[in-house]
Amino acid sequence: MSNNLLKGKRGIISGALDQNSIAWKVAEKAHEQGATFTLTNAPIAMRMGEINKLGEQCNAEIIPADATSMEDLENLFTKSQETLGGKIDFVLHSIGMSPNVRKGKDYGDLNYDWFQKTLDVSALSFHKMMQTAEKLDAMNEWGSILGLSYIAAQRTFPDYSDMAQAKALLESIARSYGYRFGISKKVRVNTISQSPTMTTAGSGVPGFDVFFNYADKMSPLGNADAESCADYCISMFSDLTRMVTMQNLMHDGGFSTSGITDALVEELSK
């Protein structure tokens, strides 16, 4: 259903790898709501070619960018403004990757070069995007920038490993840059802390199925899926949320404020 919530708005959406990606659903819904935008992902991720389908479906140009490369990001913001015909109103950072998680490294035996890669890809890239946008003066006033986080930033989930530190950093960057961008351009910056979701990044975490089911039972509304996360992102890009900034917004079906639930008690009593 379209209410044209994003009519006339121009955006950049990163991180759509395949149809399960949260960013994929955000792109579909942004298109439905009248936005025009460019799509971006790491050049390696694009070799799979899936993103081309989304580009056609949403009439969106695809601009490859490794989110850790300042040069790529400059090109992304410059080309996006050229293609879309003006400054940018919304940006989605939907990027996460940990070589330590991917390669099954134990938390007591982390590879520190990989740890730095985790932080660079999953958190510093958020800062890099905003610094690039600011230097190029690429954002429109009252624009909205969003990153996607996970509750492991606040609570320990052992298998999430160094991604927990990356998410804590991501959320901190949202506050610091939100302050700066709020004053200079009235741009708001937030993170959405999403339930476990069946995507490539999500299911890369060991024991994800158990994790997923536990969270589902610990949430009065159940886990929030990618589709509903995309709805929330659209509302955050719309003019209905103009005064929300520097927040980490829980989108988790009630997980973060539940102590225990009947569903979990029932499961544990079996």
Ligand SMILES: NC(=O)c1ccc[n+]([C@@H]2O[C@H](COP(=O)([O-])OP(=O)(O)OC[C@H]3O[C@@H](n4cnc5c(N)ncnc54)[C@H](O)[C@@H]3O)[C@@H](O)[C@H]2O)c1
């Ligand atoms: N799936 C979950 O359970 C879950 C829960 C909470 C938060 N999140 C977060 O949501 C975001 C999107 O993840 P997703 O679950 O849709 O998985 P996904 O695997 O579909 O998306 C992750 C994206 O990051 C991209 N990426 C990796 N390295 C990159 C780089 N150097 N430059 C540019 N892009 C790069 C990948 O190509 C991919 O498109 C991530 O930040 C993730 O941590 C996911």
